Amino acid sequence: MRFVREEAWIRNLVVFLMITCFSFSSSSSKSESCPYSSIFSFGDSLADTGNLYLSPNYCFFPPYGQTFFHHVSGRCSDADSLGIPWVKPYLEKKNIGGGGTNFAVAGGTAMESSFFEERGIPVKTNYSLSVQLNWFKELLSTIYHSSSPGWDEDVKKSLFLVGEIGGNDFNHAFMIGKSAVEVRTYVPHVINAISSITKELIGLGARTLMVPGNLPIGCSAMYLTVYETKDENEYDESGCLKWLNEFAEYYNHELQIELDKIRELHPHANIIFADYYNAALPLYRDPTKFGFSGLKACCGMGGPYNFNASVRCGDPSVIACDDPSKYIGWDGIHLTEAAYKLIAQAVIKGPYSLPPFSSLCLTNANFGYFNI
Numbered sequence: 001m002r003f004v005r006e007e008a009w010i011r012n013l014v015v016f017l018m019i020t021c022f023s024f025s026s027s028s029s030k031s032e033s034c035p036y037s038s039i040f041s042f043g044d045s046l047a048d049t050g051n052l053y054l055s056p057n058y059c060f061f062p063p064y065g066q067t068f069f070h071h072v073s074g075r076c077s078d079a080d081s082l083g084i085p086w087v088k089p090y091l092e093k094k095n096i097g098g099g100g101t102n103f104a105v106a107g108g109t110a111m112e113s114s115f116f117e118e119r120g121i122p123v124k125t126n127y128s129l130s131v132q133l134n135w136f137k138e139l140l141s142t143i144y145h146s147s148s149p150g151w152d153e154d155v156k157k158s159l160f161l162v163g164e165i166g167g168n169d170f171n172h173a174f175m176i177g178k179s180a181v182e183v184r185t186y187v188p189h190v191i192n193a194i195s196s197i198t199k200e201l202i203g204l205g206a207r208t209l210m211v212p213g214n215l216p217i218g219c220s221a222m223y224l225t226v227y228e229t230k231d232e233n234e235y236d237e238s239g240c241l242k243w244l245n246e247f248a249e250y251y252n253h254e255l256q257i258e259l260d261k262i263r264e265l266h267p268h269a270n271i272i273f274a275d276y277y278n279a280a281l282p283l284y285r286d287p288t289k290f291g292f293s294g295l296k297a298c299c300g301m302g303g304p305y306n307f308n309a310s311v312r313c314g315d316p317s318v319i320a321c322d323d324p325s326k327y328i329g330w331d332g333i334h335l336t337e338a339a340y341k342l343i344a345q346a347v348i349k350g351p352y353s354l355p356p357f358s359s360l361c362l363t364n365a366n367f368g369y370f371n372i
């Protein structure tokens, strides 16, 4: 039996995106074809659909989202790529040059805390996108003042991950029982916040930005438990809650409309939509094909989905499953390493990035399974 504080299993999806990207480049005979010298990420803990709400401490070793800063070498990677340094979060301060910076904060929201206050939604952090953008600006000015030559070129050659963010904005509302009709009214606000930061980053020199959508939240053990119903019509063929997945689809659709507008305004920038939703869906549709058991969370306490909001993973009385690699969901909110790996692979390899990430980068990569 396995006790929970196994942080390795709740790694962030960003980690896998980055490892996947860098692994591809290292396996490429033409690694120069990958134009990214560093990666900056903004958001929550990627795939963290409610970390703050449900995890005051245990899962909150901030920040989940890791960003890898790869030294500028004209190449994306080399044989060291699988040993990409785990960089310190930005809040540990000024770790530039040494290896990295991370702006993503578990529990982060797109909107300011005042947005939630006005709507009577309790939110415990205030790490909004604009707060994170300010950190980036601070970093830029530090680099600028240290007169590092070529820093603006580095920005141009970096990959910016704008999100996943926004998921928590909706989770907070759904978890206190706000209706889908009401939460849909938040969508334009969240998208506007994401759009603003994307445009601002372009203004600061960013040229390649990946903006992920939301996951199929109707398949998460947390939502399945909280919104459990006897009405079979509310479930799809995989046992996921249709109305919540429809919400995620709606949001992703609206987000892509906005990304099209940004592309028109900034034709010189590469705006990539990362379709986490459709990358994740096959795992739920056909879990056995991927060696997964279904919708139950690995680490939880009872109920049909092995999730109990009052006794969660991280509580001393909660014991995790023996083999997390057989589960899609880790703690009912976050996914397992095994699931994140597959999603990251599907996004980077395609077809779940639009335009295909592989068309922008690593065109000659050998798409072997990345071996971490």
Ligand SMILES: *[C@@H]1O[C@H](CO)[C@@H](O)[C@H](O)[C@H]1NC(C)=O
Pocket: 126, 131
């Ligand atoms: C966020 O909240 C903390 C604690 O309440 C506070 O100290 C900090 O100043 C706030 N930051 C912003 C940017 O609002």
Ligand SMILES: *[C@@H]1O[C@H](CO)[C@@H](O)[C@H](O)[C@H]1NC(C)=O
Pocket: 302, 303, 308, 309, 310, 311
């Ligand atoms: C959740 O756990 C609490 C505390 O152990 C328990 O009282 C409650 O019945 C559980 N809820 C469900 C739905 O199992």
